[in-house]
Amino acid sequence: MKIKKVLVSQPKPTSEKSPYYDIAEKYGVKIDFRPFFKVEGISSKEFRQQKVSILDYTAVIFTSRHAIDHFFNLCSELRVTIPETMKYFCITEAVALYIQKYVQYRKRKIFFGATGKVDDLIPSIVKHNTEKFFVPMSDVHNDDLKNLLDKNNIDHAEAVMYRTVSNDFTEDEKFDYDMLVFFSPSGVLSLKKNFPDFDQKDIKIGCFGPTTAKAIRDAGLRLDLEAPSVKTPSMPAALDLYFKEISKGDKK
Secondary structure, eight states: OOOOEESSSSOOOOTOOOHHHHHHHTTEEEEOOOOOOOEEEEHHHHHHHHOGGGGSSEEEEESSHHHHHHHHHHHHTTTOOOEEEEHHHHSSSSHHGGGGSSSSSSEEEEESSSSSSSHHHHHHHHHHSOEEEEEESSSSSHHHHHHHHHTTOOOEEEEEEEEEEEOOOOTTTTOOOOOOESSSSHHHHHHHHHOOOOOOOOOOOEEEEEEHHHHHHHOOOOOEEEEOOSSSSSSHHHHEEEEEEHHHHHOO
C-alpha cells in the first residue's frame, strides 16, 4: 500500500528546514500537522489547593517545554520571584535551551540529559542530592520519574501545573489519512474520543516513545512504526527509513 497522506500529531514546524518537509518531497507524501490534544495551564487557585510552596525548593526538574511555560507563567501569576540560585534539570538540551525564554541562560545552573530518557538525567540529580527538587507535572503522567527519585532517596515533590485536553476535530475537517503518527498517550486517547468507531484497517500507525507505544497497543490498535531506535533516533529518521523500505517493496 502506498502512503500518500500522513497526519503528524504535532504543531506545524516553525522552520522551513524541518526534516519532515524533506521527507514529504523525497517520497511524494503529503504531511499534515495537527495536534490531537492541547495543553492548558491550571489556575493559581487550583495550584494553591495542592499546598505546595515553590520557594521551599532549590531545584526544578523539567520534562518538557510545556512544563517550563506553565511553571514560569504560574510563578508570575502567583507573584513568586524565582531566585537566581535555583538549579534546573532538563530532560534534553533542547528543553534546557528553552529556559532562555524566561531567564538568562548563562547565569543559571542548568543540567540536562543526553538521550531524552529520565534514567539519563538521574546521575546529574544524584550529584546534587542535597537539593530539594520540584517537579511540574501534567495531569496526565506516569510515575517513572517519581519512582526513580524515590529509589535514589531524592527529596522532591510533584505538583500539577498544566492539563492535557482533547483538541477536537470539527465536522468539516477531513480525516482521510494513510498514516497517523503519535507522540504521547494523550494523542491516542484523543483519537478514540474524536472517532469512537475508528477502524484501523490499512491505516499505518507510528509513534515516538515507549509509553505512547503501550497506549496504542492498549487501545487495541496495530503499531506499524516505533521510534526511537539505534538506527532511528528521531521520528523523521524513522519515517525516512520506513518509506524507503516501502519504496523497495513497491519496486519488486
